[in-house]
Amino acid sequence: MSSQYPELKGFYHLRETIGSGGFAKVKLAYHALTGEKVAIKIMDKRALGDDLPRVKTEIAAMKELCHQHICKLYQVLETETRFYMVLEYCPEGELFDYIVSKDRLDEAEARIFFRQIVSAVAYIHIKGYAHRDLKPENLLLDEDQNLKLIDFGLCAKPKGGMENHLFTCCGSPAYAAPELISGKQYLGAEADLWSMGVLLYALLCGYLPFDDEKIPSLYRKIQSGKYEVPDWLTPESSILIAQMLQVDPKRRISIQQLINHPWLRKGFNIPCEFESKYKMTLDEDCLTELAVHYGQKRREMETKVSEWNYDYLTASYFLLLEKKMKGRPVRLL
Numbered sequence: 001m002s003s004q005y006p007e008l009k010g011f012y013h014l015r016e017t018i019g020s021g022g023f024a025k026v027k028l029a030y031h032a033l034t035g036e037k038v039a040i041k042i043m044d045k046r047a048l049g050d051d052l053p054r055v056k057t058e059i060a061a062m063k064e065l066c067h068q069h070i071c072k073l074y075q076v077l078e079t080e081t082r083f084y085m086v087l088e089y090c091p092e093g094e095l096f097d098y099i100v101s102k103d104r105l106d107e108a109e110a111r112i113f114f115r116q117i118v119s120a121v122a123y124i125h126i127k128g129y130a131h132r133d134l135k136p137e138n139l140l141l142d143e144d145q146n147l148k149l150i151d152f153g154l155c156a157k158p159k160g161g162m163e164n165h166l167f168t169c170c171g172s173p174a175y176a177a178p179e180l181i182s183g184k185q186y187l188g189a190e191a192d193l194w195s196m197g198v199l200l201y202a203l204l205c206g207y208l209p210f211d212d213e214k215i216p217s218l219y220r221k222i223q224s225g226k227y228e229v230p231d232w233l234t235p236e237s238s239i240l241i242a243q244m245l246q247v248d249p250k251r252r253i254s255i256q257q258l259i260n261h262p263w264l265r266k267g268f269n270i271p272c273e274f275e276s277k278y279k280m281t282l283d284e285d286c287l288t289e290l291a292v293h294y295g296q297k298r299r300e301m302e303t304k305v306s307e308w309n310y311d312y313l314t315a316s317y318f319l320l321l322e323k324k325m326k327g328r329p330v331r332l333l
């Protein structure tokens, strides 16, 4: 198998294909030095065609986004024919399939997931990014049933900050905000908030608020802002959804208000934490283990890791840190 991917030989032990998304193939692999599982997204440059900029967008964004509810990028490899993205493995697959398997979620379970989604989106907005393709297919579950946001191929980092407008109409139609599909300029943060309203509705109802086989009638439904409120929704859930599915983006709830919203605080009594749990300082144990393994002084290793080249060393550091955060020994094999 690795003869097909010579660049990975000795660094990753490739296993089966675990999914494919459009122009990418995602394979399970083991990081040789730590034995940790990873997902490797493999893209053929020729097949990418004019989707190539999406890959560069995703890689650039994911290098800057380091958060407990965002799928972690560990390493990027580029050859003349391929891109490889070594990513955090999420064994429980897509939130979409989880909702389908349970028909719909009760309020308590939806709240746990939605707090994690709000945490991830608040973090990327503060970092100056809009995701622009928020939907259950782009939220994966890790081994502890925690959500990880993926697919930053359509994200935007508006020049001059998030208060500047965007123009590109993109993302999945059923989750797209009215202002986005009407071709007007829009604010990425406001469009993401609308998509999160559709997402919350999908979590609590098991189907979409706006749906139609034909795109033009789907767009009319979205722009009308009218959707069915099933009788199992509590008044509190309906109010929150209504605050997010406001056709006028200026009347729509903001992420700052969402973080403190009573519906999200119910049973937790603390706002959604959106700060990254990853420390900015390097972890001593991981640095020492790497220094010993590579026969380097700790200071030299610290300098090398701090370059964040997203090479094998970056992957080894992050995966050692994962092991430590999961209470496993901080040891290289």
Ligand SMILES: CN(C)C[C@H]1CC[C@H](N2C(=O)N(C)Cc3cnc4ccc(-c5cc(Cl)c(O)c(Cl)c5)nc4c32)CC1
Pocket: 018, 019, 020, 021, 022, 024, 026, 039, 041, 071, 087, 088, 089, 090, 091, 092, 093, 094, 137, 140, 149, 150, 151, 152
């Ligand atoms: C339909 N989608 C647009 C693509 C689909 C590809 C397989 C993937 N997957 C699966 O479908 N399992 C069933 C297993 C699985 C396990 N770990 C994963 C870890 C990361 C990713 C991943 C995939 C893509 Cl295309 C990304 O851009 C990023 Cl940032 C991350 N996918 C994973 C993944 C889920 C999404």
